[in-house]
Amino acid sequence: MSSGNILEPSKEEKSTTSGYYDSAMRWVEDTYLSWFGENRTSYGVKDSVAQTKVTGNKDVDGIQDSVGETVGNTFGKGGLLGGVGEGADKSVLRGSG
Template sequence: MADLTEQEKKNSNSSYYESTMRWVENTYLSWFGENRTSYGIKDSMKQTQVTGNKDVDGVQEGVGNAVGDAFGKGGVAGDAGDTADKGLLSR
């Protein structure tokens, strides 16, 4: 069997790391009824709170949570969230 080149070793290690980290992240998110899609939506909405007004930011966070929950496990669009997570979202 031929020895692996340094680049092949790096790619192999990187691939193993990426798949392991994806599994860890997915497992952690599933404990909270989330998937990458629902978490990403919620996080994006939190990142865009720039008004400084607690009421406006609270409404924005509430909308983000509601939409994120819809794409989470057991949500109305949970299957779409899982599909997007597995098919479109990658590290």
């Protein structure tokens, strides 16, 4: 228990609760992404490209979106570099080895 406020959880309690929440949310995100043949790497690539529109021109933006989808799908489930995407997802993006 914490020595201060009874309603305030201790650092250990916060850490445990946060750990469970983080694990549960990672599982939910992974499950959701896998339904669409994605992993964190492929989704991240697509999202990054989508957020960096170069022009307001719909044709140029469409080409950029297509390139982002293609590169992202390469790292997704069943993609040419799907194993690399999964490896990056497990080792880098989740912070575990």
